[in-house]
Amino acid sequence: MARTPSPGGLSRRDFLAAAGATIALPLFPGGSLANVPAGEALHGLSAFGDLKYPEGFGHFDYANPDAPKGGTFNFQPGYWYFNQNVLTFNTLNAFVRTGDAPPRMEVCFDTLMVRAYDEPDALYGLLAEHVTLSEDRNSFTFRLRPQARFHDGTPLTAEDAAFSYMLLKEKGHPQLALPLTELNEAVAEDEHTLRLTFSGRQAPRNILTVTSNPGYPVFSKTFIEENGFDSSRLVPLLGSGPYKVGRFSAGRYIEYDRVEDYWARDLGPMKGFNHFGRIRIDFYRDRNAGFEAFKKGDTLWREEFTARTWTTGYDFPAVREGRVVQTQIPQEKRPLLYGFVPNQRREQFRDARAREAISLCFDFEWTNRNLFYDVYTRSHSFFQNSPYMAEGLPSPEEQALLDRFRGQAPEAAFGEAVIQPVSDGSGRDRxxxxxxxxxxxEAGWTPRDGILHNEKGTRFTLEYLVRDEIFLRTDASFTENLRAIGIDASIRLVDASQYQSRQTGFDFDMISMAIGMEATPDADGLDQISHSRSAGVEGSYNFSGTADPVIDALIGIAGQARTRDELTVALKVLDRVLRARRDWIPNWHSANHRIAHWDMFGYGDNKPDYFFPVESLWWHDAEKAKAIGKA
Known part of the structure; x- marks a missing residue:
């Protein structure tokens, strides 16, 4: 197991001391789900009380209950969760910190509620038919559907749900356990009534995080007690979801088989989804091998993340014959954070001037033109392409909030929003x-024999950790520029399992990372990325090691917002401060998904705005498959 490195010369307690120094500020008035009525049985919840779908709705507008069932969807996932790995797997438990699990294991499990993908933050009851909130918003009572069943036919009860929540709090992956920190108890009041009670210190909209997909599954208590809950065995956990684990070979492939008698298939939140009879994922440790599998028709659908391949690689017979099609689909209306992440747990990256210097060595203009065929746009924001992205000078509302942090936040946060400078495009902008x-x-580094040293005589080293050979090509000029200014920089390629272990344990100098956020970012999600309480928690998303009481306070203010306008102001100010701190070095983004697939699928025109789970929305079209010889 990789050990979380403590910052040079400091204990972890010293490093996280800022967590105990959070600035005391008056917050926006109100509390958790302030616009949601207490004491009333609700079929859904949203951050600000707005729900599109009424109780008893037939299906979501973007789902297709008339789509045919069957066929195999063999695809290469473009996103994954928790300890999942797209390059290999050695466990079937995707909800613990250790091990490498296959993507989409979450399709085997049900959650209390599910997200609506055409609303920014609405949840509707799945296992839970209704939820009732206490007056103080610290207790939530769920009435479970009596027809809920596990795959072995046994009933899914409130006792299973209560057991699952306490299990995830104690042993779950940190991304699941951290939002449950303030869960005091999970109690089965009777066979179908679950009560979750929190301390009052939880994030105001915490309940929206801890009850929805893809996390927070309900496990069978009996199964876990008999089989354990760890990553040591390739044994699938008993689930209740629309799919269950079928055939698999560790590190090579896994299949998920559709559950024909799935208990919730006709409920509004699930009707019109999960059409494929089988979902299969093959694992390729080399990106080129994965592309070759697609060209041969072994893989049927892929999102193309390599600009050169998208531009020059799709000139093979199946494309020329029209059997493979390329299309671009608009990205979702959600913030996406993608960039280089210097690890501030390491002494050389703790000064913001050093992090800014590193950012100046990355020549996006040269890279985009010479390596990416000009398909990308430079990113600047932690909330890129969302209403929460700060631009220009602060508005009066932003300024009023910023002024509370005079003398504590970086001075650069009070002016024009920090943007990444434009280079001359030469690749070596002098x-x-x-x-x-x-x-x-200026930060205390002086040259000695061509390498920068600090006053202790320590060299400024930077090892950029990667897990794919493509980064050796795309980031070589970046590394050369780092060396040109006196940093002892290198790129180190490691295998998928080692990368996952070192990333989880914060055992790196710098990595690149993409994190997709919810359309309405909540305090739990922001805590995972930037709050001091997550900086020392292995497996969290706080790869940078950010531990700043100003950031902590702003996350708290965002969490307390009663209206979207208040939330927007708080997040724009948070964005200004994070950008001024240079915690991440934003890279680039694209306006569209670049999709290639064999022309054998059906799909609706009504793509939801906030999520795109193609494996549950598309379906097998037998006529199309026959026409291209894939019947």
Missing amino acids: VRLREARRLLM
Whole structure:
């Protein structure tokens, strides 16, 4: 197991001391789900009380209950959760910190509620028919559907749900356990009534996080007690969801078989989804091998993340014959954070001037033109392409909030929103490199034998950890620029399991990472990325090691917002401060998904705005498959 490195010369307790120094500020008035009535049995919840679908609705507008069932969907996932790995797997438990699990294991499990993908933050009851809130918003009572069943036919009860919540709090993956920190108890009041009670210190909209998919599954208590809950065995946990684990070979492939008698198939939140008879994922440790499998028709659907392949690689017979099609589908209306992440647990990255110097060495303009065929746009924000992205000077409302942090937040946060500077496109912009070197010398680094050293005589080293050979090509010029200003920089390629272990344990100098956020970011999600309480928790998303009481306070203010306008102001100010701190170095983004697939699928025109789970929305079209010889 990789050990979480403590910052040089500091204990973890010292490093996280900022968590205990959170600035005391008056918050926006109100509390959790302030617009949601207490004492009333509700079929759904949303952050600000707005629900599109009435009780007893037939199906979501973007679902298709008339789509045919059957066929196999063999695809290469573009996103994954928790301890999942797209390159290999060695466990079938996707809800613990250790091990590498296959993507989409979550389709085997049901949650109390499910998200509506055409609303920014609405949940509707799945296992839970209704939920009732206490006046203080610290207790939530769920009435479970009596027809809920596990795959072995046994009833799913409130006792199973209560057991699952306490299990995840104690042993779950940190991304699941952290939001349950303030859960005091999960109690089965009777066979079908579950009560979750929190301390009052939880994030105000915490309940929206801890009751919905893809996390927070309900397990069989009996099964877990008999089989354990860890990553040591390739034994699928008993679930109740629309799919269950079928055939698999560790590290090579896994199949999920549709459950024909799935208990919730005709309920409004699930009707019109999960049409494929089988979902299969093959694992390729090499990106080129995965592409070759697609070209041969072994893989049927893929999202193309390599610009060169998208631009030059799709000139093979199946494309020319029209059997494989390329299309671009608009991205969802959700913030996506993608960038380089210097690890502030390491002494050389703790000064913001050093992090800014590193950012100046990355020449996006040259990289985009020479390596990416100009398909990307430079990112600047932690909430890129969302209403929460700060732009220009602060509005009066933003300024009023910023002023509370005078003398504590970086001065750069109070002016124009920090943006990444434009280079001359040469790949070696001397003006920017001179500025980078100046910043490092100002931060206490001086050259010795061509390498920068601090006053202790320690060299400035930077090992950029990657898990795919493509980064050796795309980031080589970046590394050369780092070396040009005196940083002892290198790129290290490691295998998938080692990368996962080192990333989880924060055992790296710098990585690149993409994190998709909810359309309405909540305090739990933001805590995972930037709050001091997650900086020392292995497996969290706080890869940068951010531990700043100003950030903690702003996350708290965002969590307390009673209206979307208040939330937007708080997140824009948070964005300004994070950008001024240079915690991440934003890279790039694309307006569209680049999709390639064999032309044998049906899909609706009504793509939801906030999520795109193609494996549950598309279906097998037998006529199309026959026409291209894939029947």
